[in-house]
Structures are given as C-alpha cells and as structure tokens.
Amino acid sequence: MINITIDGKQIQVAEGTTIIQAIDQNGMDLPRYCYHPGLSIAGNCRICQVEIEKAPKTVIACNTKVTEGMVIYTRSPKAKESQQVVLEYLLANHPLDCPVCDQSGECKLQDYYMDYGLYSPKFDDPKVKKTKKAFPIGPTIMLDQERCILCSRCVRFCDEITRTHELGIFNRGNRAEVDLGPGKVLDNPYSGNLADVCPVGALTDRDFRFKLRVWYLGSQESVCPGCARGCNTYIHYERSRPYPLKTQRVMRLKPRENPAVNQWWMCDGGRYAYPSIDKERNLFVRIRKSGVLLQTDWQGGLDAAAKLICETKGSWGLLISAQLTNEELYLSKRLFVDFLKWKSVGFRSRLDFGVEDDFLIKKDKNPNAFGVKALLGLDETSIDSVLQDAEQRPPEGLFVFAHDLDKILGTQRFKQLRSKIKNIIFVGPQENATALASDVLLPSACYAEIDGTFTNFEGRVQRIRKALEPTGSARPLVEILQGLEMRLGERQTMQATEEVFAELAKQNAFFSGLNYDLLGHSGRLGNNGPAAAKGKK
Amino acid sequence: MTEPVLSRNFNIPDACMIEVAEKRGAYQTARRAIMTQTPEEIGQAVTASNLRGLGGAGFPTGKKWQFLPKDRTRPVYLVVNADEGEPGTFKDRYILERDPHQLLEGILLAAYAIRCQKAYVYIRGEYVEPWRRLQNALDQATAKKYFGKNIFGTSFSLEVVIHRGAGAYICGEETGLLNSLEGWKGFPRLKPPFPAIVGLFNCPTIMNNVETLSCIPHIVKNGPDWFASLGSPGNGGTHLFSVSGHVNRPGVYEMPMGTPLKEIIEKAGGVRQGHRLKAVIPGGISAKILTADEADVRMDYDSLRAAGTMLGSAGIIVMDETTCMVKALLYATKFFAHESCGQCSPCREGTGWAYKIVKRIYEGKGRMRDLDVLLSVAKGMEGRTICAFADAASWPVQSYILKFRAEFEDYIRRTSSGRD
Numbered sequence: 028m029i030n031i032t033i034d035g036k037q038i039q040v041a042e043g044t045t046i047i048q049a050i051d052q053n054g055m056d057l058p059r060y061c062y063h064p065g066l067s068i069a070g071n072c073r074i075c076q077v078e079i080e081k082a083p084k085t086v087i088a089c090n091t092k093v094t095e096g097m098v099i100y101t102r103s104p105k106a107k108e109s110q111q112v113v114l115e116y117l118l119a120n121h122p123l124d125c126p127v128c129d130q131s132g133e134c135k136l137q138d139y140y141m142d143y144g145l146y147s148p149k150f151d152d153p154k155v156k157k158t159k160k161a162f163p164i165g166p167t168i169m170l171d172q173e174r175c176i177l178c179s180r181c182v183r184f185c186d187e188i189t190r191t192h193e194l195g196i197f198n199r200g201n202r203a204e205v206d207l208g209p210g211k212v213l214d215n216p217y218s219g220n221l222a223d224v225c226p227v228g229a230l231t232d233r234d235f236r237f238k239l240r241v242w243y244l245g246s247q248e249s250v251c252p253g254c255a256r257g258c259n260t261y262i263h264y265e266r267s268r269p270y271p272l273k274t275q276r277v278m279r280l281k282p283r284e285n286p287a288v289n290q291w292w293m294c295d296g297g298r299y300a301y302p303s304i305d306k307e308r309n310l311f312v313r314i315r316k317s318g319v320l321l322q323t324d325w326q327g328g329l330d331a332a333a334k335l336i337c338e339t340k341g342s343w344g345l346l347i348s349a350q351l352t353n354e355e356l357y358l359s360k361r362l363f364v365d366f367l368k369w370k371s372v373g374f375r376s377r378l379d380f381g382v383e384d385d386f387l388i389k390k391d392k393n394p395n396a397f398g399v400k401a402l403l404g405l406d407e408t409s410i411d412s413v414l415q416d417a418e419q420r421p422p423e424g425l426f427v428f429a430h431d432l433d434k435i436l437g438t439q440r441f442k443q444l445r446s447k448i449k450n451i452i453f454v455g456p457q458e459n460a461t462a463l464a465s466d467v468l469l470p471s472a473c474y475a476e477i478d479g480t481f482t483n484f485e486g487r488v489q490r491i492r493k494a495l496e497p498t499g500s501a502r503p504l505v506e507i508l509q510g511l512e513m514r515l516g517e518r519q520t521m522q523a524t525e526e527v528f529a530e531l532a533k534q535n536a537f538f539s540g541l542n543y544d545l546l547g548h549s550g551r552l553g554n555n556g557p558a559a560a561k562g563k564k
Numbered sequence: 565m566t567e568p569v570l571s572r573n574f575n576i577p578d579a580c581m582i583e584v585a586e587k588r589g590a591y592q593t594a595r596r597a598i599m600t601q602t603p604e605e606i607g608q609a610v611t612a613s614n615l616r617g618l619g620g621a622g623f624p625t626g627k628k629w630q631f632l633p634k635d636r637t638r639p640v641y642l643v644v645n646a647d648e649g650e651p652g653t654f655k656d657r658y659i660l661e662r663d664p665h666q667l668l669e670g671i672l673l674a675a676y677a678i679r680c681q682k683a684y685v686y687i688r689g690e691y692v693e694p695w696r697r698l699q700n701a702l703d704q705a706t707a708k709k710y711f712g713k714n715i716f717g718t719s720f721s722l723e724v725v726i727h728r729g730a731g732a733y734i735c736g737e738e739t740g741l742l743n744s745l746e747g748w749k750g751f752p753r754l755k756p757p758f759p760a761i762v763g764l765f766n767c768p769t770i771m772n773n774v775e776t777l778s779c780i781p782h783i784v785k786n787g788p789d790w791f792a793s794l795g796s797p798g799n800g801g802t803h804l805f806s807v808s809g810h811v812n813r814p815g816v817y818e819m820p821m822g823t824p825l826k827e828i829i830e831k832a833g834g835v836r837q838g839h840r841l842k843a844v845i846p847g848g849i850s851a852k853i854l855t856a857d858e859a860d861v862r863m864d865y866d867s868l869r870a871a872g873t874m875l876g877s878a879g880i881i882v883m884d885e886t887t888c889m890v891k892a893l894l895y896a897t898k899f900f901a902h903e904s905c906g907q908c909s910p911c912r913e914g915t916g917w918a919y920k921i922v923k924r925i926y927e928g929k930g931r932m933r934d935l936d937v938l939l940s941v942a943k944g945m946e947g948r949t950i951c952a953f954a955d956a957a958s959w960p961v962q963s964y965i966l967k968f969r970a971e972f973e974d975y976i977r978r979t980s981s982g983r984d
Contacts (some may be wrong), residue, residue, distance in 0.1 A: 070908075070950060073949060076948065090754050112944040116912075117913065120913055120916070149937045149940065149941070150917065153920075199903075199906040200901060200906045200912060201904070201912050
C-alpha cells in the first residue's frame with residue numbers, strides 16, 4: 028500500500044493505482060471526459076488536471092500513478108485554473124445547442140461548466156462546421172459531429188470491448204471528426220452502450236431521442252430479466268409531470284456498474300426490451316362464466332381459484348416459470364408442492380436456440396432458471412414431462428405461470444389438451460393464448476413493479492426493486508400466492524417480500540445466510556455457487 | 565573553425581556514391597570499432613563527447629541510450645528520425661542528399677552500441693530526392709556487406725528499413741513517429757512509458773535524429789574529448805545551422821556549438837544590402853523570436869535557454885525591417901493550426917482559435933482586446949498536452965505579441981474599422 032494525500036485527506040491505495048482511481052475509490056470528484064474505467068487510457072481531453080506538490084506543471088490524473096508520499100490537490104488555484112482553461116478549449120467550437128440537444132441535463136459539458144468552469148467565454152469567432160449533424164450511424168445511435176469533443180471513448184469501446192472497429196477519428200486538428208469506417212455500420216449487439224459512453228450529446232440513443240427531458244426521469248435500480256446474466260440496470264421511468272405520455276411509463280434502461288456481472292455495459296437486446304413492461308398486460312382479474320371470461324375483483328378471482336383447487340381432490344399440473352423471483356418460487360413451492368403435495372411440476376428455459384457470446388449475452392433467456400433449480404430442483408426441460416403427463420392422464424387442473432402453451436405445444440395440441448383438462452388457472456403479467464383460454468386469470472405485476480431477487484447463471488443472488496406501481500389491477504405475485512394460501516387455510520398472515528426471503532434463506536442451503544442488506548446493490552453469490560444447486564434435488 | 569566535420573563531404577561531387585564515400589574514408593571507423601571495441605566503449609565515448617540530440621530537444625544522446633532496460637527480454641530497435649519538418653530547417657536534407665553514407669555509418673555504430681539488429685529510417689514523405697539517394701546508398705552499402713548478417717565478419721548483424729512518411733509534421737514527434745511507423749495515425753503517445761522502455765512494436769526503442777547519428781563516426785574516430793572541445797561546455801561538437809530569410813546567402817552552415825548568432829548571420833552573407841535586422845528566430849518556427857537587440861546570443865542549448873528561447877532545430881530565420889510581424893505570425897499560426905494532430909483538446913482548439921484571431925486581425929477586423937485573448941489562448945495550451953506541439957504553437961504567439969506589441973496595436977489601429 029502507498030500513502031498519499033489528496034486535498035488534505037490521507038489515503039492508502041494499492042501500488043500502481045492512478046490518481047484518478049484513488050480519487051474515485053475515495054468518493055471524491057474530478058472532471059473527466061476521455062477517462063472511462065472500462066476503457067484504455069487515452070489522456071487526450073486533458074481536463075482531469077491536478078496539482079502535485081513540488082511538480083512544476085499540473086498533470087492529468089488518469090495517466091499519473093501515485094507514488095509514496097505524493098501530495099495531490101484537485102481544487103487548488105493551480106489545478107482549478109488548468110481545469111477551467113481546458114474546459115474553455117473544449118467548449119470553444121461546441122455548438123452550445125443545449126436547448127435542442129437531447130443530452131441536456133445529463134451532459135458533462137453542462138455539468139463541468141457549472142462545477143469547474145464558470146468563466147466568461149472569450150471565443151468570439153465563427154465555429155468550425157463539421158460534416159455531419161444528427162446522422163444515424165446504425166440502428167441505435169445518432170451521431171452529431173459538431174457536439175463531439177473527440178474524447179475517443181466511442182472509438183475505444185468499439186476497438187476494445189466489442190472489437191468490431193466501426194468507428195474512427197478522421198482528419199486532424201480542429202477538423203478532426205468521429206465517423207464510421209468506410210463501409211461500416213454501427214450494428215453490433217452492444218451498440219446502445221455508446222450513448223452512455225459518450226459524455227456529451229454527440230452520440231445519442233435513437234430510441235430515446237426527444238421522448239422526454241431527462242430531468243423528468245425517475246430512476247430505480249433493477250436487474251435485466253432478458254437472460255441468465257442478470258445485468259444490473261437502472262429503470263428510467265417517467266415521473267409525473269404536466270403532460271405525461273400515457274402509453275408508456277418506462278422510458279429507457281441504463282446499465283448499472285457491477286464489476287462482477289456486467290461491468291459498465293449491457294446488450295442491446297436487454298436495453299431495448301423495456302417496452303414489454305407496458306405491452307399486452309393483463310389488466311383485470313377475470314373468471315370464466317358460461318364460457319366467457321368476465322372481469323371481477325381480486326376477492327372474486329382468488330375465491331374462484333381457491334374454490335377450483337379445493338374442489339378437486341387429485342393433483343394438478345404446475346407450470347412454474349424462470350421469470351419468477353426467488354421469493355415467488357419459494358412461495359409456489361410452499362403452497363403447491365409442500366402443502367398441496369402436487370407432484371407434476373415443471374418449467375422451461377430453452378437452451379436449444381438463442382444467441383450466446385463470450386461477453387454478456389447468455390443462451391438462457393430467463394433471469395432465474397438457477398433459482399428454479401436451487402429452490403425446486405427442476406431442470407430446464409421439466410415442462411415436457413408435465414405436459415406429456417397432462418396429455419396422457421389429464422389432471423384435475425393446470426396451474427400456469429406466464430407460459431404460453433399455445434406456443435409451446437402448437438395451437439392444435441393445445442386445443443386438444445384444453446378440451447381434456449377441466450380447469451386452468453393462469454397467473455402472469457402478459458396476456459397470451461393460454462391466459463385467454465384459462466378459467467381464472469390473475470394479472471400479476473411485472474419485474475419493474477415488484478421487489479425481489481433473481482439468481483443469475485453463476486449463482487449470484489441480485490435484488491430487483493419496485494420502480495412502478497403495478498399496472499391496471501395487477502398485483503405482486505407474492506401477494507397473490509399468499510392470498511391463495513390464506514384461502515386454502517395454509518396460513519393466516521401476509522409476509523412482506525423481505526420476510527419471504529428471510530424464510531427461504533433459512534430453509535434453503537443455497538441461500539443460507541443471505542439477506543436483503545447483504546445483497547445490497549451488487550448482489551452476492553449463493554453458497555458454494557453452482558455446485559450447491561446441482562447437488563440439491 | 566578549422567575543419568568542417570559534418571559537412572566535409574557536402575561539396576565533394578558524388579559523395580553519395582559508395583566508391584567516392586569509401587575513398588573519403590566512409591565505414592573505416594565503423595569497421596575498426598565494431599571489430600575491436602565493445603558496444604559499451606562506444607556508448608561511453610558518446611556520453612563523454614557531450615553530444616546532444618540535434619533534432620531539437622537537445623537531450624544528451626549517451627544518457628538516452630542508457631535508458632534502455634539492462635536485462636533484455638525483447639529486441640531493441642533504433643529509429644532514425646529523418647522527418648525533418650520544422651519550418652526553417654533543412655540541415656538533415658543536406659546530409660541525406662550529400663553524404664548519406666555518413667548517416668549510415670552512424671546508424672551502424674549506434675546500432676552496435678545499443679545491441680540492435682534492426683533499424684528504421686523514417687524519412688519525410690516530401691523528401692523524394694533525399695530518399696532516393698539514401699535508399700541507393702543503403703543498397704550499395706548492403707551490397708558491400710556493410711549491412712546484413714555478420715558485418716565485418718563479426719557476430720553483429722543489422723538490417724535497415726527506410727520508411728517514407730506521408731506528410732504530417734506531427735510524425736516528427738518521437739512517439740507520433742512510432743505510431744505512424746507501426747501503421748497507425750500519427751498521434752503522439754502518452755508518456756510514461758517512454759520509448760526506451762516501450763517503443764516501436766512495444767519493444768525498447770532508441771530514436772535519434774539524422775544529424776545526431778552522423779556525429780557518431782567522428783566521435784568514435786577522433787575521440788570524445790576532441791568532439792567535446794569543438795563546442796561549448798556541455799554542448800559538444802558542431803552543428804549544422806540552416807539559415808534562411810533576409811540574408812544574402814541562405815543555406816546550411818556548419819559552426820561549433822556556441823557560435824554567436826550574429827557570426828552565423830554574417831557567415832550567411834549578412835542581412836540584405838540596405839536593410840537592418842529586425843528579428844530572428846533561432847531554432848525553427850517553434851522557437852521564441854528574438855528582437856534585433858536580443859540577437860547577441862551564443863547558439864547552443866544552454867545559452868539560448870538562458871535567453872528565453874531555444875536552439876531547437878537550429879533553423880535560423882532572419883527578418884529585416886520590411887517584415888510585417890502580423891503577417892509573420894499569421895503564417896506561424898496557420899502552420900500550427902494545420903498540423904495539430906487534434907488529439908488533445910487544448911492544442912486542437914487552441915491552434916485553430918489562435919489562427920482565426922490572427923487571420924481576422926490581418927484582414928483588418930482586429931480589436932485591441934484580441935491581443936490579450938491571443939496571449940491567454942496561447943498560454944493556456946502550454947504544458948497541458950501530451951506532446952510539445954502545443955508549446956511550440958504557443959511560443960510564437962506569445963513572443964511575437966509580447967515583443968512587438970506596439971506593432972500589433974498599430975496594425976489594428978491602422979486597419980481596423982474600430983469595432984471593439
């Protein structure tokens with residue numbers, strides 16, 4: 028360890044640490060454009076200037092390693108002057124079109140001008156005109172060369188992270204501009220990250236552009252449900268404002284830093300999947316009367332479901348889902364397997380198709396197949412035996428979470444099965460053919476509307492948090508399942524989600540010792556990782 | 565000065581041909597040294613000679629070589645900087661055209677001294693004839709087995725590759741050159757690491773200027789003390805001064821380090837008939853300008869630094885009283901705005917900004933306050949970038965305005981419509 032002093036604060040850091048890393052590790056602040064912890068050091072923006080005691084000139088913090096006894100000032104007059112001077116150059120040819128720029132509100136030029144600039148501008152000549160203004164460079168990203176400060180983060184991202192090399196800096200001096208290489212299109216599966224990587228309004232997200240000013244966004248920590256990786260995300264949703272967009276509440280997803288899972292990135296598939304949160308949702312509790320699904324209230328819906336389950340003596344088939352949280356899976360097990368003793372339980376997570384790469388994207392497109400295995404001891408194809416059983420020896424009923432049997436079996440086979448089975452209870456956030464063919468349809472909240480945990484492919488238990496109220500009359504599954512438990516006489520009181528997790532951590536060795544506080548913002552590996560889950564049946 | 569050293573063959577017809585060069589003694593020093601001396605002995609001689617890098621920075625050459633890692637896990641490269649692009653400088657061109665074997669012998673000795681088996685010569689793209697002559701000289705010398713495997717029957721082998729640049733000034737900067745040589749854009753690299761540790765193709769690399777390497781055969785032949793005694797204390801040897809501008813006989817003049825500037829100007833025939841000296845740039849366009857009153861200086865690294873400017877590439881640009889300093893600065897700022905690589909924001913924006921203001925003043929739309937803005941734009945670039953280009957771009961602006969402010973103000977008063 029090396030002892031240094033930053034702005035009077037004595038700090039110990041590991042050998043080989045750069046000044047900017049030391050600053051970040053200690054929660055201090057320093058402006059930066061070209062520096063990004065996930066990319067190589069370019070040292071070209073020159074704004075992270077700090078003063079080092081006894082050094083004649085200020086130095087850039089991103090490319091200077093600490094040495095024993097180093098005394099660093101980030102806010103000394105000399106350091107401040109350097110930062111301010113560099114910012115003035117960066118803004119000299121910048122169009123200052125903030126009123127029509129979509130980056131406004133989350134632009135580092137704006138932020139640093141307020142924090143480190145506040146000079147009175149001297150530039151008074153015509154600005155350099157660049158070739159392209161607001162030009163799509165691929166399906167996801169728009170490029171504005173005039174707003175660009177040539178920090179080269181985007182170029183380095185394409186060279187170092189995706190290794191697809193779409194972008195380069197062409198020409199030199201103040202005519203330099205970022206552009207696509209000849210014949211290239213920015214269409215790699217991680218292209219959306221460029222909008223995050225760009226510290227200014229040069230690269231903006233075509234999907235989000237002009238939808239909403241960022242200061243109307245609320246933000247909640249979550250985890251992407253798009254595959255077994257479980258990339259950490261922020262859900263950016265619209266906060267109430269005078270003129271709300273009624274059709275869509277979530278405006279975009281942003282990756283949230285987690286070195287153990289997704290670093291600073293997420294794939295485009297996950298990033299642009301958010302519209303499903305508000306699409307084809309089950310909005311009402313419905314029960315079938317004289318062959319027709321009719322709206323009812325929760326009282327009626329849960330009573331009807333409980334009645335169907337009570338009236339039938341025999342076992343039901345249960346189709347669990349890897350979209351459920353650990354808490355929801357645990358409650359399902361408690362109710363259906365432990366209390367009702369249903370035997371025919373399965374789920375599906377298809378591994379026979381779907382894209383996987385050597386970076387983030389996993390073949391398993393469900394967020395919690397690991398949790399199903401750990402809590403219920405089922406494997407990805409267990410749905411097959413449940414459905415085969417159902418076709419051969421039709422059970423009293425089928426309780427379906429989210430799955431669409433019409434897609435899994437094909438319309439013809441599903442129709443046949445439906446005619447053989449007396450009762451189907453469907454619970455899920457999205458409407459589908461199975462939901463519409465059910466006898467009781469209970470609308471559940473989607474992942475953005477609940478608290479809970481997912482377990483990713485390597486056994487990392489990560490929290491998701493409620494960003495939105497459940498839409499329509501949807502309710503969290505944790506409440507729905509406990510509502511059924513109460514009606515079936517299994518218990519009398521409702522547990523909060525966190526209490527459910529505490530109970531499951533007591534019951535299940537894999538989760539043992541974990542709690543919400545421990546999981547924190549970046550999650551924790553379960554006990555013995557994947558091995559424990561495999562061993563447990 | 566009694567005998568020319570570096571320029572001794574400049575006026576010998578066909579000295580670029582190997583037969584002529586050999587008759588004049590080429591490769592004899594290298595043969596003797598490589599067969600009888602150790603690499604360390606040559607390195608020590610270079611250190612003792614006080615030879616300083618003649619490309620512009622003036623760093624002691626022997627010391628530079630000592631930066632190479634002691635335990636070698638990778639090959640070492642020697643790169644010859646022949647990308648002579650500093651306006652007002654044309655000395656390397658004379659060596660390349662008129663005595664390329666002198667350089668090649670220097671390369672041979674330097675490579676031997678640093679235990680390098682492959683050397684690259686990065687030559688300015690516009691230098692077509694110098695390139696032809698150097699390539700021809702290399703081919704002839706290779707045919708005579710001065711280059712290749714087992715040179716002079718020893719275990720020492722050396723291959724030399726000549727690479728032509730493509731026209732960017734910044735590729736004369738040490739690490740910009742390395743990037744360009746590797747096939748990348750000529751962006752100077754962040755330091756540390758320095759090229760002696762991580763250079764060409766991530767290997768330890770020594771880069772020396774054409775003239776620097778050309779000195780080495782003479783040092784090895786005549787001894788370090790002889791070489792050191794030619795110059796001034798701490799500034800060994802002679803130097804090729806490129807003299808241009810308002811003198812009667814512009815050209816390259818070899819003089820000992822530390823020769824008074826006025827003596828060199830006199831050697832070049834003095835200021836034009838009927839005119840008097842107004843200003844002089846001592847070391848290429850990047851160096852701070854000297855007024856006529858300041859021109860009583862000695863031309864070596866330390867004396868010029870003490871005078872607030874630098875020896876740089878020793879390109880002396882002489883200006884008489886007919887020179888308009890606004891126009892002179894216009895060309896300087898235009899050059900730097902055109903040649904900035906655009907990597908660091910202060911330089912990218914600062915050079916273009918300075919040029920815009922000077923151009924506007926020149927076109928008669930100047931305002932008095934522009935001069936202070938210019939000074940602060942120039943000052944702001946200084947010392948805040950990856951390479952020294954921004955410093956070089958800053959110094960002309962600062963020195964012209966500070967030293968000729970009255971002329972700038974007068975120009976603005978005379979030409980401007982009074983808008984302020």
